[in-house]
Amino acid sequence: MIRILFGILATLGILTALGTVLARNLVHAALFLVAFFFLVACQFVLLEAEFMAAMQVLVYIGAVAIILMFGIMLTRNIQGDETTGGHWVRKLPAAAVALGMLAVLVAGILDEKPLGGRPAWSAIQARPEAIVPSADGPPVDARSAAIADMSRSVGVEMLQRFVVPFEIAGLLLTAALVGAIALAQSEEREDSSRSGASSDMRGGTTMQPAPGFGVKLAATPNGSAAGLSAKLHPASDTNLS
Amino acid sequence: MNNDIPLSWFLIFASATFCIGLLGVLVRRNAIAVLMAIEIMLNAANINFLAFWRYGTPTPGDGPITGVMMAIFVITIAAAEVAVGIGLILLCYRRWKAADVDRYDSLAG
Numbered sequence: 001m002i003r004i005l006f007g008i009l010a011t012l013g014i015l016t017a018l019g020t021v022l023a024r025n026l027v028h029a030a031l032f033l034v035a036f037f038f039l040v041a042c043q044f045v046l047l048e049a050e051f052m053a054a055m056q057v058l059v060y061i062g063a064v065a066i067i068l069m070f071g072i073m074l075t076r077n078i079q080g081d082e083t084t085g086g087h088w089v090r091k092l093p094a095a096a097v098a099l100g101m102l103a104v105l106v107a108g109i110l111d112e113k114p115l116g117g118r119p120a121w122s123a124i125q126a127r128p129e130a131i132v133p134s135a136d137g138p139p140v141d142a143r144s145a146a147i148a149d150m151s152r153s154v155g156v157e158m159l160q161r162f163v164v165p166f167e168i169a170g171l172l173l174t175a176a177l178v179g180a181i182a183l184a185q186s187e188e189r190e191d192s193s194r195s196g197a198s199s200d201m202r203g204g205t206t207m208q209p210a211p212g213f214g215v216k217l218a219a220t221p222n223g224s225a226a227g228l229s230a231k232l233h234p235a236s237d238t239n240l241s
Numbered sequence: 242m243n244n245d246i247p248l249s250w251f252l253i254f255a256s257a258t259f260c261i262g263l264l265g266v267l268v269r270r271n272a273i274a275v276l277m278a279i280e281i282m283l284n285a286a287n288i289n290f291l292a293f294w295r296y297g298t299p300t301p302g303d304g305p306i307t308g309v310m311m312a313i314f315v316i317t318i319a320a321a322e323v324a325v326g327i328g329l330i331l332l333c334y335r336r337w338k339a340a341d342v343d344r345y346d347s348l349a350g
Contacts, residue, residue: 006246010254017258017281021265026274033277036258040284043254046246047291052312056287059316064280064323071273071327075340094267098260105256109249118298121252126245127296142305153306154313161304169317176321180328 006046013039026072034065048130051150251292259285270341272330276323283319287312 016039019032037060044053112121130147131140146153158166258281265278294308304310334340 001244003244003246003250006250010250013254014257014261017261020277020281021261021268021274026271029274029277033280036281037284040288043251043288044291047251047288047295049291049295049309049312052287052291052309055313055316059320060280060284063320067323067327068273068277068280071276071330074331075273075334091268094264097267098264101263102256102260105260106253109252109256122247122249124248124296126247128298143299146305146309150306150309154309157304157306157310158313162310165310165314169314173317173321176325180324183325183328183332 002046006043009039009042009046013043027069030065030068030072033068034061037061037065048127048147049150051154248292248296251288251296255285255288255292258282258288270343272333272340272342273327275342276326276330280319280323283315287315290315 016036023029041053041056130144133140262278262281290308290312
């Protein structure tokens with residue numbers, strides 16, 4: 001029964017992964033990717049890691065897929081010209097590489113030898129039994145207790161055994177956030193300099209505001225514009241020094 | 242449990258999805274599609290981590306959920322990677338007006 005379920009889920013997973021890779025429309029590809037993430041979460045449930053399934057749905061479907069959607073919308077290259085362009089003959093070497101890789105991996109998995117008292121991978125037909133802990137039941141091993149209470153043991157492990165990788169992961173996320181902001185901000189500064197309004201911000205190549213800007217300010221009849229231009233000059237001076 | 246799923250089924254499913262992701266990285270020209278294919282490959286690696294965690298015998302002294310913690314860190318790094326990747330793709334899109342990886346050829350001789 002559970003084998004049939006696995007077969008259905010694996011088939012759907014492979015089909016949705018192929019749809020992600022081969023769909024001509026990028027939005028369709030992203031929707032296939034969401035379905036693939038969900039089917040991987042189903043595989044995690046089959047592996048008795050329900051906490052990981054919840055995390056898969058939250059992080060991948062909730063964050064990664066949405067970020068990819070935003071990327072698709074912001075680049076406005078949904079379909080057509082160069083998205084999947086190229087003749088199919090050009091894709092043959094890539095398909096050959098992928099199929100060869102698959103053949104090597106499957107042969108390696110099926111031909112794996114027993115090592116260090118552990119049976120071969122192809123000989124492992126069933127997982128070790130997980131005993132559900134109960135108050136008056138037999139004492140359970142650590143993994144059975146962890147499976148029965150996954151989120152608690154993840155928290156305990158993360159703050160005891162894996163505390164240094166946990167902190168490094170936090171540092172990595174902070175650095176990624178700061179890096180993304182820095183990328184966006186530098187581009188924005190360059191955009192405003194390209195429009196000519198504040199060209200003196202680029203390394204001080206021009207001392208004064210652009211002449212068109214000053215003329216426009218002087219032509220404005222009210223005094224506040226003159227005050228603004230007077231305010232602009234000290235700013236450019238301090239920027240130079 | 243006589244009719245449990247064999248370990249090699251999970252491994253073969255993971256390697257199949259990994260190869261599909263590899264095909265996507267090699268075939269697609271749109272940078273965002275390449276990023277999606279990379280996500281597929283990372284998910285295949287996560288399935289392997291959890292399968293070996295569930296089917297293997299834990300080494301004494303390594304804790305009960307080593308594979309799960311590894312998969313959690315993979316998810317973390319994938320999230321950071323996709324954020325930075327999308328930022329880079331948007332930057333390149335504004336500069337080259339294209340999201341295709343073979344258009345970014347400023348360094349090509």
